[in-house]
Amino acid sequence: MEPGTARIAVDLLGGDDAPAVVVDGALRACRADPDLALLLVGPVEVADEIIRALPSRDRTRVAVRPVRDAVGMGDAPARAGRVETTVRAAVAAVAEGAADALISAGATGATVIAAALGFGRWPGVRRPALVASLPAVANPVVLLDVGASLDPCPATLTQHAAFGAAYAAVAHGVDAPRIGLLSIGAEPGKGDRLRRAADPLLAGANLPCGARYVGLIEGYDVALGARADVVVTDGFTGNVLLKGIEGAYAMAGAPSASGGVPRAAALLGVAGITVVCHGAATGEDLASGIALAAHLHRSSATAAISALLSAPDEVSA
Amino acid sequence: MEPGTARIAVDLLGGDDAPAVVVDGALRACRADPDLALLLVGPVEVADEIIRALPSRDRTRVAVRPVRDAVGMGDAPARAGRVETTVRAAVAAVAEGAADALISAGATGATVIAAALGFGRWPGVRRPALVASLPAVANPVVLLDVGASLDPCPATLTQHAAFGAAYAAVAHGVDAPRIGLLSIGAEPGKGDRLRRAADPLLAGANLPCGARYVGLIEGYDVALGARADVVVTDGFTGNVLLKGIEGAYAMAGAPSASGGVPRAAALLGVAGITVVCHGAATGEDLASGIALAAHLHRSSATAAISALLSAPDEVSA
Numbered sequence: 297m298e299p300g301t302a303r304i305a306v307d308l309l310g311g312d313d314a315p316a317v318v319v320d321g322a323l324r325a326c327r328a329d330p331d332l333a334l335l336l337v338g339p340v341e342v343a344d345e346i347i348r349a350l351p352s353r354d355r356t357r358v359a360v361r362p363v364r365d366a367v368g369m370g371d372a373p374a375r376a377g378r379v380e381t382t383v384r385a386a387v388a389a390v391a392e393g394a395a396d397a398l399i400s401a402g403a404t405g406a407t408v409i410a411a412a413l414g415f416g417r418w419p420g421v422r423r424p425a426l427v428a429s430l431p432a433v434a435n436p437v438v439l440l441d442v443g444a445s446l447d448p449c450p451a452t453l454t455q456h457a458a459f460g461a462a463y464a465a466v467a468h469g470v471d472a473p474r475i476g477l478l479s480i481g482a483e484p485g486k487g488d489r490l491r492r493a494a495d496p497l498l499a500g501a502n503l504p505c506g507a508r509y510v511g512l513i514e515g516y517d518v519a520l521g522a523r524a525d526v527v528v529t530d531g532f533t534g535n536v537l538l539k540g541i542e543g544a545y546a547m548a549g550a551p552s553a554s555g556g557v558p559r560a561a562a563l564l565g566v567a568g569i570t571v572v573c574h575g576a577a578t579g580e581d582l583a584s585g586i587a588l589a590a591h592l593h594r595s596s597a598t599a600a601i602s603a604l605l606s607a608p609d610e611v612s613a
Numbered sequence: 614m615e616p617g618t619a620r621i622a623v624d625l626l627g628g629d630d631a632p633a634v635v636v637d638g639a640l641r642a643c644r645a646d647p648d649l650a651l652l653l654v655g656p657v658e659v660a661d662e663i664i665r666a667l668p669s670r671d672r673t674r675v676a677v678r679p680v681r682d683a684v685g686m687g688d689a690p691a692r693a694g695r696v697e698t699t700v701r702a703a704v705a706a707v708a709e710g711a712a713d714a715l716i717s718a719g720a721t722g723a724t725v726i727a728a729a730l731g732f733g734r735w736p737g738v739r740r741p742a743l744v745a746s747l748p749a750v751a752n753p754v755v756l757l758d759v760g761a762s763l764d765p766c767p768a769t770l771t772q773h774a775a776f777g778a779a780y781a782a783v784a785h786g787v788d789a790p791r792i793g794l795l796s797i798g799a800e801p802g803k804g805d806r807l808r809r810a811a812d813p814l815l816a817g818a819n820l821p822c823g824a825r826y827v828g829l830i831e832g833y834d835v836a837l838g839a840r841a842d843v844v845v846t847d848g849f850t851g852n853v854l855l856k857g858i859e860g861a862y863a864m865a866g867a868p869s870a871s872g873g874v875p876r877a878a879a880l881l882g883v884a885g886i887t888v889v890c891h892g893a894a895t896g897e898d899l900a901s902g903i904a905l906a907a908h909l910h911r912s913s914a915t916a917a918i919s920a921l922l923s924a925p926d927e928v929s930a
Contacts, residue, residue, distance in 0.1 A: 515856030
């Protein structure tokens with residue numbers, strides 16, 4: 297654990313099984329990390345449930361921002377920008393300095409829009425990316441995007457490659473990360489229109505942290521991590537693949553339901569630390585998402601990544 | 614084993630590790646199935662290696678069609694239609710009636726083009742689909758397309774849903790199969806442009822075999838098969854997901870390298886039985902692909918599926 301208090305704004309109403317799983321996750325996170333403080337964003341009675349369950353000496357670690365309205369999983373994402381929802385209030389709390397980072401297991405699209413509107417984007421950023429770190433044989437594999445940017449253009453994939461390179465270096469300490477473009481064969485020219493257009497752009501991109509582009513990789517390479525440290529793809533394919541690997545681990549009888557596949561992902565490209573949890577997240581998943589948000593704050597990862605990307609000669613196309 | 618001889622044309626030069634794995638696969642297939650006959654398509658010296666390894670009484674089960682040229686994994690797929698390659702010769706052998714089905718572990722795009730040109734398509738078919746059957750908790754899950762049709766239009770996904778329904782009914786005996794559209798959330802409206810356009814088309818499609826459309830499903834549902842018997846997606850996403858599940862099984866320490874994920878897929882939409890193997894196929898994979906080709910011939914599956922799809926009131930949009 298890195299030293300220092302981390303104040304995490306928690307969307308109490310995000311997730312298929314909210315608020316119960318969020319209550320459980322918040323309590324687990326408080327037990328695991330004595331330097332954690334939580335700003336509970338949502339109905340007062342849900343926040344009270346968490347506060348009552350804490351030992352009395354710990355109750356000062358928790359503050360409440362009352363909000364009644366949530367974004368439903370079926371709501372249009374833009375609703376998060378218009379009405380005062382829990383996720384929008386959590387973003388506002390971070391933007392005002394009342395918290396250091398936020399976490400939501402609500403609808404991903406709504407969280408991305410709320411964060412982009414509330415924090416603004418990093419300079420020159422087209423579209424944000426959600427980045428997940430999968431356990432692999434050696435270093436974790438950084439997979440992005442896992443659901444923030446659907447139907448991206450080739451230049452967005454190049455920019456996300458730079459995000460991923462910086463994230464692998466800063467969050468996982470990978471030196472000179474290998475960047476692969478997810479496709480359906482390793483030979484140049486394999487893939488759909490988006491991949492065929494992105495491959496030459498990536499080959500010519502100036503990537504930070506000594507990263508090098510290794511070309512096309514396949515789905516098989518993602519779980520094992522043998523060929524690339526960072527795997528770049530569109531948000532649709534990345535989301536399907538991440539959940540597909542999770543299902544395979546569940547089918548194979550892995551120790552936990554997720555088989556170690558992370559159910560929390562960091563949003564890169566917006567000027568505030570945002571962690572998104574899987575809608576089907578459990579209390580354990582929420583707690584690990586809160587720990588990820590605290591780690592990103594304590595290591596100043598988001599600011600470090602943003603700085604790497606805006607350094608001269610390090611900006612990708 | 615269904616009764617009756619099955620004569621399978623085998624592309625001796627297809628696959629990353631050809632011809633060694635094809636030799637191994639052909640010998641395994643002959644040992645496993647006494648009613649199998651093989652037409653070996655490729656260099657005579659490779660065919661001789663197989664013939665010499667067979668017991669003398671079995672040598673009459675094998676015939677040879679000499680061809681020297683293969684499609685490389687990095688070649689443009691259209692090359693398969695222009696020059697006399699092993700895969701094109703294997704298609705021609707089936708079209709002439711010298712074999713009942715063909716198998717190739719060569720470049721998928723080249724095999725699809727050779728089969729479409731050599732056999733023609735089923736009436737009204739836009740684009741063929743490669744269909745893979747994954748072991749799941751109950752019935753196998755039929756996943757298509759796994760690599761034949763990149764960048765499909767929404768109507769192609771609807772047609773592939775009908776292919777998948779008929780395949781689940783004919784090849785796996787699934788009654789009233791449940792059809793799911795692979796997306797990134799289960800709520801209507803979730804997904805990229807292609808999925809948002811295909812979802813209402815599928816909801817209104819007339820599907821064969823009593824199939825019903827169950828809406829959007831997620832990557833997690835594919836390996837487990839709890840929500841759909843047939844999973845429809847574009848060839849890029851399906852290929853990435855299939856290989857991703859395979860990699861996860863390898864990572865989880867499953868009994869075989871593929872963890873039971875099939876490395877052979879049937880091509881639907883062309884008027885001849887065609888089985889495509891993974892470029893990284895082993896001899897065991899080739900043998901199971903030959904067995905799949907023989908099964909599809911003996912059960913008249915391809916003709917039955919084609920007839921189901923062209924029956925009145927059963928044609929999808």
